[in-house]
Amino acid sequence: MEQCSTMSNSVRTGCFLLVAAVLAASCEPSSLTEARDQLGRGGQRIVEYVLPVVGDTFNVESLLDPSVVTITSDSMLGITLDSRTLGYGIGLFAPFISFGDSVPVWASQEIVSNQATNTVDFGDLEDAVRQVTLNDARILLSVESTADVEAVLVDFNLGVVELTATGQLPTPLVYETDSLTGDSIFVPVAEPGQNFLTVPANSDTTYTFQGGPLIDRLVHMVLDSIPTALVGEGTVTTNDVSGQILASDAINIGLQLIAVLDFTVPDTGVVFTLNETEDGLDIDTDEADPILERLVLAELTTDIISSLPFGVELDFAFAPGDLGDEDLFSNPDAEIVSQVGVDTAVVDSNGRLVGARTSTALISLVSDQVRALLEDQFTATIRVRLIGAQTSQRRGAVRAGASAVFDSRGRIQLRLGAAQ
Amino acid sequence: MRRTILLSLATTVAAVTGAGLQAQTVPETSQAARVEDGYRRTPTFRMDPFRNLFIPHWGFVTSAAGSASNNTVNFNDIGALIFIGDNSDVLIVDLLDALGLVESGSGLKGNGEAAASAYIGGPIGGRFTIGVTVGARAYGGLSVDDDAVSLLRDGNGARSEFTLGDSDSEGLTTGEIGGHLLYRLGPFKTQDGVQVVVGAGTRYVRPLAYGRAYSVLDNGGVVRVTGDSIAANLSIETLQTTDLLDGHVELNKGGGFVADLLARVEWPTSGLAIEAMLANLGAVSIAQVERRTATVNLETTDVDEVRDVLDTLELELQEVSNIRVTLPRLARFAASAWANRILQLDVIGTFPFGNAFELPSTVDFLSTWRLARSLPLRTGLVFSGQDGVGFTAGIGVETRNFLFEVGGRSLGGLFDEATGASARLDLGVFF
Numbered sequence: 001m002e003q004c005s006t007m008s009n010s011v012r013t014g015c016f017l018l019v020a021a022v023l024a025a026s027c028e029p030s031s032l033t034e035a036r037d038q039l040g041r042g043g044q045r046i047v048e049y050v051l052p053v054v055g056d057t058f059n060v061e062s063l064l065d066p067s068v069v070t071i072t073s074d075s076m077l078g079i080t081l082d083s084r085t086l087g088y089g090i091g092l093f094a095p096f097i098s099f100g101d102s103v104p105v106w107a108s109q110e111i112v113s114n115q116a117t118n119t120v121d122f123g124d125l126e127d128a129v130r131q132v133t134l135n136d137a138r139i140l141l142s143v144e145s146t147a148d149v150e151a152v153l154v155d156f157n158l159g160v161v162e163l164t165a166t167g168q169l170p171t172p173l174v175y176e177t178d179s180l181t182g183d184s185i186f187v188p189v190a191e192p193g194q195n196f197l198t199v200p201a202n203s204d205t206t207y208t209f210q211g212g213p214l215i216d217r218l219v220h221m222v223l224d225s226i227p228t229a230l231v232g233e234g235t236v237t238t239n240d241v242s243g244q245i246l247a248s249d250a251i252n253i254g255l256q257l258i259a260v261l262d263f264t265v266p267d268t269g270v271v272f273t274l275n276e277t278e279d280g281l282d283i284d285t286d287e288a289d290p291i292l293e294r295l296v297l298a299e300l301t302t303d304i305i306s307s308l309p310f311g312v313e314l315d316f317a318f319a320p321g322d323l324g325d326e327d328l329f330s331n332p333d334a335e336i337v338s339q340v341g342v343d344t345a346v347v348d349s350n351g352r353l354v355g356a357r358t359s360t361a362l363i364s365l366v367s368d369q370v371r372a373l374l375e376d377q378f379t380a381t382i383r384v385r386l387i388g389a390q391t392s393q394r395r396g397a398v399r400a401g402a403s404a405v406f407d408s409r410g411r412i413q414l415r416l417g418a419a420q
Numbered sequence: 421m422r423r424t425i426l427l428s429l430a431t432t433v434a435a436v437t438g439a440g441l442q443a444q445t446v447p448e449t450s451q452a453a454r455v456e457d458g459y460r461r462t463p464t465f466r467m468d469p470f471r472n473l474f475i476p477h478w479g480f481v482t483s484a485a486g487s488a489s490n491n492t493v494n495f496n497d498i499g500a501l502i503f504i505g506d507n508s509d510v511l512i513v514d515l516l517d518a519l520g521l522v523e524s525g526s527g528l529k530g531n532g533e534a535a536a537s538a539y540i541g542g543p544i545g546g547r548f549t550i551g552v553t554v555g556a557r558a559y560g561g562l563s564v565d566d567d568a569v570s571l572l573r574d575g576n577g578a579r580s581e582f583t584l585g586d587s588d589s590e591g592l593t594t595g596e597i598g599g600h601l602l603y604r605l606g607p608f609k610t611q612d613g614v615q616v617v618v619g620a621g622t623r624y625v626r627p628l629a630y631g632r633a634y635s636v637l638d639n640g641g642v643v644r645v646t647g648d649s650i651a652a653n654l655s656i657e658t659l660q661t662t663d664l665l666d667g668h669v670e671l672n673k674g675g676g677f678v679a680d681l682l683a684r685v686e687w688p689t690s691g692l693a694i695e696a697m698l699a700n701l702g703a704v705s706i707a708q709v710e711r712r713t714a715t716v717n718l719e720t721t722d723v724d725e726v727r728d729v730l731d732t733l734e735l736e737l738q739e740v741s742n743i744r745v746t747l748p749r750l751a752r753f754a755a756s757a758w759a760n761r762i763l764q765l766d767v768i769g770t771f772p773f774g775n776a777f778e779l780p781s782t783v784d785f786l787s788t789w790r791l792a793r794s795l796p797l798r799t800g801l802v803f804s805g806q807d808g809v810g811f812t813a814g815i816g817v818e819t820r821n822f823l824f825e826v827g828g829r830s831l832g833g834l835f836d837e838a839t840g841a842s843a844r845l846d847l848g849v850f851f
Contacts, residue, residue, distance in 0.1 A: 028499050032508055035500035042520030048577025050647045052721045279724065283512075290513045301647070407721070409647030413577070416513065417520040 042417045046296055053300060053408040060261065060308070060402045063124040063274075070258055071400040072138065081111070081120050081137075081215065081257035097238055097245040102154065106233040108161070108169055109255065111222055120222045125261075127272040128386065130223050135351070135395060136262035137215030139187055142254035143197070144204040149243035151199040151251060156234025157186040158211070160218045163227035173231060176217050187211040189232065199251060201240075206254075215259055230255070261398035262351060265310065269387040273329075275379065277322045282376040291374075292367040296413040300363040304342050305405040307356045308386075309396030311344030312404070314361075315383040320375035328381040335369040342404070344389050351395035353402070459818040460693070460756065462766045462786050462798070465829055465842035466779065467535065467699050467750060469680040470619050472848070473551045473602045478542025479850030481823060483555075487779060488532035489807045489831040489840020490562075492521045496836045519573040527566035527585075529806055531779045533748075534558045541600075542851075549602040553623070559748055560591035561778065565640060576645045584640035584654060590632040592745065594704070598623025600680065612689040619682035619697075626675040627706045630745065631660040636713070650726050651719040658735055659743065662708045678702030678747055691758040700747045711738045748778035764788040766800075780806035794819045798827060807832035807840050814844070823848035 029035035060077060061069055068079040097103055111120060122129045139158065145151055159175040175184035187209050190197050197207070221228045232253070238245055263270070283291070306312065316337040317328035328334035340361045346354045365373075372378050388394030458475030465487045472481045493501075497518065504510050522528050534557070541551025565585025576582075600621025607613035634657060635641055641654040661673060679702055684695040712735035720726060750772045758764035766786040772778030786800035800812040811834050814827025824847055831840030 029503045032504060035503045036514060036517070038496050038500035039504075039514055039517040040520070041497075042517070045520060047516070047573070047575040049575045050577055050580075051645065051723055052648055052650060053723065286509060287511055290511055294513055407648065411577070411647070414513075414516070416516050 040417045044415065044417045046413050047416050048411065048413045050409060050411050053410040056406045056408075058404045058406065060125075060398050061400075065121050065123050068121050068123075072258065072260060075400050076136070076260045076262065077398045077400045077402060078136075078138070078258045078260040079122060081219070081259055096247060097151075097236065098243075099238060099241045102235045102237045104234070105153075105156075105236050106231065107253070108229045108231040110163065110167070110227070110229045111218060120219060122223075124274060125272070126223060128270045128384075129219065129263075131270045132263035132265050134216040134219060134259055134262065135212050135264055136260035136397065137211045138258040138260065139209040139211040139215070140206060140254075140256040140258065141189060141209065142204065142206040142252075142256075143199050144252040144254070145199045145202065145249070147238075147245045147249035147251070148201050149238050149240035149245055150201050151245055152237050152239060153189055153197045153199065153251075154235045154237060155195050156189040156197065156232060156236075158189060158209075158214065158230060158232050159184055159186050160214060160221065161229050161231045162221065163229055165227075167227055169229060169231070173233065175231070176221075178213070185214050185217055187214050189234070198239075211257075212262075215257060218257075219259060230257075262395070263310075263386075263397075264351075264395045265386055265388055267388075267394070269313070269385045271383060271385045273327060274382045274384065275323075275325045275327075276382065277324075277377060277379045280320070280373050280375040280378045283374040288371060288374045291414065292371060294414045294416060295367050295370065296415050297411065298365040298367075298370045298413075299411045300365065300408055301411065302340075302361045302363070302406055302408040303358065304361060304407075305356050305358050306342050306345065307353055307399070307402045308342075308404055309345050309347045309351055309353045309389055309398060309402070310386040311389060312342040313385040313387065314340040314342070315385075316340070316363075316380055317383070318369075318372050318378050318380040320372050320378050322377050323379040326379070326381070328379065329383060334381075335372050337363050337365070337369065344387065345396070347389040347393055347396055349393070351389075351393070351397040353396075353399065456818065456820070457688075459796070459816075460758065460764065461695075462754075462756065462764070462768070462788055463814075463825060463827065463844060463846065464752075464768055464770070464784060464786075465827070465844050466752070466770050466782075467533075467557075468697070468752070469553065469598065469600055469621055469623065469699055470602065470682050470697065472539045472553075473541060473549045473600055473619065474617075475823070475848070475850065476543050476549065477820065477850035479540070479823075479848055481539040481846060481848030482537070483539070483844070483846045484534075484536040485842070485844040486532070486534035487829070487840070487842035488530070488534075489780070489804070490528070490530035491523065491526055491806050491832075491839060492528055492530075493518065494833060494837050494839045495841075497521065499836070516572065519569060522566070522569050522573055524570075524574075525566055527587075528562070528564040528569055529780075530562040531806075532558075532560045533779055539848075547604045549604075550599065552597070552599050554597045556593070556595045556628070558591070558593040559778070560589075562589040563587060567640070571643065571645065580644055580646045582643045582645070584635040584637075584643075584656075586635075587640065588632070588634040590634075592630045592747075593628040594625045595628055596623045596625045598680075602682075607688075612687075615686045615688060617682070617684040617686065619680070619684075621680045622677050623680070624675060625678055625702075625704050625747065627661070627673045627704055627745075629661050630673075630706050630709065631658070633658045649719060649721045650723065652716045652726075653718075655713060655715040656735075658712045658714075659709050660712075661706065662710055662740065674705035674707040674742060676702055676704035676744075678704070691764075693754075693756040695752075695754040695756075697752040697754075698749070699752070700749045703744045703746045705742055705744050707742045708740055709743050710740050712736055713738055746774055748772055749774045750778065758788075762790050764790070780804050782807075784812065786812060802829060802831065804831060809833075810838065810840070816846075821850050823850070 064079055070078050070080050072078050161173050161175055164170055177184050218228055317334040319328050319331055319334040340363060342359050345357050348354055389396055461474045465485055537553050537555025539551055539553045543549045565587045567583045567585045568587050571582045598621055602617055602619045604617050606615035636655045636657045644651040678700050680699045682697045686693040714733055714735045718729055750770055752770045754768040756766045768784040771781045782802050782804045784800055784802045789797040796816045798814040802810040802812055810829055810831035812829040816825035827844045829842035830838035832838050
């Protein structure tokens with residue numbers, strides 16, 4: 001080892017001579033500017049780097065609470081507004097019901113927003129839903145009878161009633177009405193073309209009723225924090241001459257409300273915001289400043305394949321750091337990029353998408369905007385404006401799996417070399 | 421300067437065309453005729469195992485030499501980088517600026533060699549000279565394919581596919597001990613006739629540390645960067661002696677013998693000599709070499725995934741085994757003429773062959789001025805395929821009993837514009 005050490009020292013001597021020659025030959029710059037100019041002596045050049053920025057898919061479903069998302073039988077995306085059983089024993093109204101008797105019955109259920117047991121929860125779409133008209137809502141009634149005879153619900157209608165200040169049903173019941181016709185908004189629980197619904201003896205049958213206007217009214221009232229109840233009212237009778245419905249029998253009605261994301265948006269569109277916190281490039285300020293000084297061009301080009309039944313306009317506001325849910329459009333220090341548009345969709349008369357649309361959005365960023373992206377984290381507020389697919393067609397129905405696929409690429413040109 | 425070059429070229433032609441060209445006879449009383457034979461063999465900065473055997477006296481010589489060059493940054497650039505590092509941070513844009521210095525199409529190349537030795541030897545009888553040399557030597561070479569440099573230097577706006585190509589870096593440090601022999605024949609026919617010197621020797625070379633990194637895929641693998649995706653299929657292999665990074669070395673690392681050969685023909689009184697030398701012929705075995713590989717097989721649309729892959733990329737140990745490494749061999753051809761009283765001209769071509777970490781080929785045009793017989797001044801030009809034109813200068817004290825020589829050389833330019841440098845120091849005493 002000692003010999004080895006001697007050898008190493010000898011090599012070091014050679015290296016020392018070489019380093020001494022280098023140091024003797026090199027001329028130390030007098031300033032950082034001069035030193036950096038020296039490294040840039042190769043001549044000015046514009047260098048372009050193109051990188052994929054993000055390939056992402058935005059699903060409408062992701063804006064909703066998974067526990068309330070439902071896919072309808074015709075593959076539309078909806079949410080379950082409420083699900084519970086309304087049950088009443090027939091005998092509460094009469095000791096027994098026999099042929100020819102017609103006994104009034106009613107039941108109600110209070111509907112509130114965002115409570116675990118009784119929910120109207122549109123998640124991040126809540127602001128959007130406030131501004132639209134829901135066209136399609138399904139009311140699923142499961143009707144179970146324990147009676148040994150056939151029962152008939154006659155003139156049994158579902159309606160929406162505003163509760164009193166104390167949370168009670170008003171007396172008499174005041175149903176919500178259509179603002180144009182003044183008629184009560186009802187959903188008849190009846191067989192097609194009839195005013196009655198026959199409930200077979202000892203049966204459990206599910207019926208589906210279309211209740212768009214009723215649920216639209218109910219939802220808007222609930223989102224506006226108006227105490228609201230869904231009320232069913234009508235009569236029950238039996239056509240069985242040989243039997244009776246006893247007081248101990250019951251007709252249990254299971255109620256499930258499904259609001260399909262089938263909107264008609266106003267002419268001005270529907271605006272709502274989303275907040276995202278993302279990882280930036282994590283470049284120190286000392287590194288970032290000279291990069292930004294050399295920045296010639298920064299562009300973000302995004303190809304978007306949209307299967308949304310709406311046109312979309314996006315505005316971005318972003319700022320360094322994790323700013324949570326702060327609306328950055330109100331933050332004077334945030335950088336704003338406006339009016340990134342996605343081509344409007346083509347939909348049929350029911351607002352259903354005819355085919356996916358591809359469009360390209362180009363965002364040019366200035367230095368200060370790029371700076372925010374160089375931090376370790378940045379927060380972006382995305383303002384989404386949904387507009388009608390066509391001027392004459394402002395209805396859009398969201399299919400299950402509707403999405404917008406984003407494929408973005410960044411293009412940066414830096415001025416390098418020469419004395420900067 | 422042009423005159424010197426023309427004279428040097430003429431000397432080269434004379435040497436190559438051989439003895440048919442009659443040089444001017446050097447009077448016995450001239451300064452040139454009284455120069456020690458051994459000192460007529462002009463020193464260079466490259467490996468020369470016969471360097472001291474030509475001195476016809478028993479003696480002891482220690483030498484140290486080093487040479488390093490690259491094809492990109494000059495001393496001013498290095499000074500600038502050091503200055504920035506000392507006073508600030510070397511930034512991304514600094515490195516991108518510096519990458520612009522890599523000439524398009526040539527890639528980044530760098531080489532270095534350093535050696536130190538102690539020699540003892542002398543003549544036996546009138547015709548033999550023997551010598552024993554103990555020393556250490558370090559070689560290193562770096563080559564980054566222009567295709568690999570291009571991604572950062574030129575960006576991917578105009579092209580999207582890149583490769584590591586022939587990128588390779590290799591370094592070896594050795595300890596060695598060797599014996600060499602010269603045998604003089606002649607003069608033939610007359611007292612002023614031609615003299616022939618043949619030399620041979622061998623050195624036992626013991627590796628001290630070794631490292632290499634290179635791409636193992638055909639054509640260097642591929643990196644494709646577009647606006648839509650990033651794909652990479654790369655595999656890098658490293659070889660290194662197990663203790664390379666531990667800061668110490670062990671001697672039990674294999675070894676091997678290498679051979680050196682020389683033939684020299686002189687017309688002393690005509691002032692002409694030509695010489696051919698082959699050095700470092702052989703290979704050494706290196707024991708306990710770790711072979712590690714790192715493979716990147718990636719196809720993604722997410723830059724973050726690239727970052728994750730790079731963050732977790734590790735060189736995984738595959739095996740520890742013995743390997744054989746061919747040393748950087750070189751062939752040297754020289755012609756010398758000392759036609760007038762004080763001036764000797766040399767043309768020396770040095771051509772490495774057979775290994776990746778060899779120094780580049782050079783042709784030296786040297787002049788030795790003996791205004792005082794024992795105080796030679798040396799100047800010259802060097803032409804290198806990698807480094808362009810360089811300049812050489814040196815001074816010596818060459819006496820019967822004492823030798824001191826120091827020289828320096830810039831490559832690729834003069835002083836701070838140079839992209840390489842060489843230095844040599846010899847110190848000897850003779851009995």
